Amino acid sequence: MTCVPCKILERIIRDQLMVYLCNYNLIDPNQFGFLPGRSCTLQLLRCLDDWTSSLDIGIPTDVILVDYAKAFDSVSHAKLCHILTCLGVGGNVYRWISDFLSGRSQYLRVYSEISELEPVASGVIQGSVIGPVLFTLFISDLQTNETLAVMPKFADDVDLYRSICGVDDHIKLASALEYLENWSNDWQLPIAAQKCNVFHIGRADMLFNYSLLGNTLNTVSLTKSLGVWMSNDLKSSSHCDHIVKTARQRASMIKRCFTSNDRNTLFWAFCVYVRPILEYASPVWSPYLIKDIDHVESVQRSFTKHLPGFHNKVYSERLKLLSTDSLEVRRLRFDLTLCFRLLHGLCDFDFNRFFEIRGSSQTRGHSLKLVVQPALRDCRKFFFANRVVKVWNALPENLVTATTLYIFKRNLKTIDLSKFVRWA
Numbered sequence: 001m002t003c004v005p006c007k008i009l010e011r012i013i014r015d016q017l018m019v020y021l022c023n024y025n026l027i028d029p030n031q032f033g034f035l036p037g038r039s040c041t042l043q044l045l046r047c048l049d050d051w052t053s054s055l056d057i058g059i060p061t062d063v064i065l066v067d068y069a070k071a072f073d074s075v076s077h078a079k080l081c082h083i084l085t086c087l088g089v090g091g092n093v094y095r096w097i098s099d100f101l102s103g104r105s106q107y108l109r110v111y112s113e114i115s116e117l118e119p120v121a122s123g124v125i126q127g128s129v130i131g132p133v134l135f136t137l138f139i140s141d142l143q144t145n146e147t148l149a150v151m152p153k154f155a156d157d158v159d160l161y162r163s164i165c166g167v168d169d170h171i172k173l174a175s176a177l178e179y180l181e182n183w184s185n186d187w188q189l190p191i192a193a194q195k196c197n198v199f200h201i202g203r204a205d206m207l208f209n210y211s212l213l214g215n216t217l218n219t220v221s222l223t224k225s226l227g228v229w230m231s232n233d234l235k236s237s238s239h240c241d242h243i244v245k246t247a248r249q250r251a252s253m254i255k256r257c258f259t260s261n262d263r264n265t266l267f268w269a270f271c272v273y274v275r276p277i278l279e280y281a282s283p284v285w286s287p288y289l290i291k292d293i294d295h296v297e298s299v300q301r302s303f304t305k306h307l308p309g310f311h312n313k314v315y316s317e318r319l320k321l322l323s324t325d326s327l328e329v330r331r332l333r334f335d336l337t338l339c340f341r342l343l344h345g346l347c348d349f350d351f352n353r354f355f356e357i358r359g360s361s362q363t364r365g366h367s368l369k370l371v372v373q374p375a376l377r378d379c380r381k382f383f384f385a386n387r388v389v390k391v392w393n394a395l396p397e398n399l400v401t402a403t404t405l406y407i408f409k410r411n412l413k414t415i416d417l418s419k420f421v422r423w424a
Helices: 004-023 040-056 077-086 091-101 131-139 167-186 237-257 263-273 275-279 290-305 315-321 327-343 389-394 405-412
Strands: 061-067 157-163 197-201 218-220 222-225 228-231
Touching: 004 091, 004 131, 040 061, 040 157, 040 197, 061 167, 077 091, 077 131, 157 167, 228 237, 237 263, 237 275, 237 290, 263 275, 263 290, 275 290, 275 327, 290 315, 290 327, 327 389, 327 405
Parallel strands: 197 218
Antiparallel strands: 061 157, 061 197, 222 228
16 A cells, blocks of 8 residues: 555656666566566467467477466565666666665554564565566566477466477476476575466377476366466367356346346446456457357347347347447457557567568558468467458458557447358
8 A cells, every 4th residue: 555656656667667678678578467568368379379389280288387376475675676786777766666665564453453563574565556567577587498498477477388299398398397496496486386287288198297396286178377268179168168157147146236227227237247257368269169159149148138128129139229249249359459459569579470461462452461371270270360360351451551559449340340250
């Protein structure tokens, strides 16, 4: 809990610190979270790009999911200051951050009883503006050789993965895990070994016992990564089942708790409390199976059908009267918006990893047409980088070359996407 003037000063220092770090490329490219242009959606897409590429040619992948225990509270102040010094942060900024962290104390209050003050010897200040950035810089020192494994990080969530072609690949991944364990011990960042698992992608029976802190890690076929459920075949059905169940419970609560019979008010509550559950990180998991598309859409169809005066109206008419779109259309727009951001450099991410722009020899369409990458399996055919190409190539020139993201979003709403979706 810091005062408003302190938060304003934190924001100023954080923004200038980020400008310095970005200008000199001091941020680990594998680090996502609390950084401009590096969202959890991009990290998940980057991982899925590697996993689906391997699975498409029949090569399984082992992913080690590492969980730190009370990571934000365990950061050593002395070691954090050392990292800042190594990054070239000095002068008044360094002294201000050092003073901001030091000399703090905390107490516990239960009703009217208050404990004695205890000094805070470690941890970044949660709830502060600059705290998440400081933690990001602290863990950015954790880097492994990519010849052993890839290590994407989102704040305190760390994954290790490698395509497995033989025993040597298992050994290399185990070596990367050993390095992570040693780094965590040296930098006093405790690992919650009981929460760490091995996520095996693919059907090949090439299981290997990985150890962490003397314990053999469990192998799972279904895991939740940054809010998205993933199965070992990389299909989105499991995630769709989970979000639909949660969304229906939330929609039912709205029907029970809201006494208003105004359909616009009820649908507003649906948009605020239910729809975000069904749309979070949709470019990562957007379904391609008809059963999954219908399953997700059924939440909005059912809710709108029970709005006052809508019981005898078809779904398309209900959407028109509510001035909204189907969930499928909205997911497609999210895909196109992310594609626009990547192609126009609005994300801190190399778009060449996902897309290849056609040469200038084309005679039809716009100048930013994309190439569909070859794929054998559905998980790769319907991956974001392939799924969005057909629709993107059909957009008009003035839309894909819009000068701002706002103009693109505004004009995209005027485009008829009904021929690309099941629920228009």
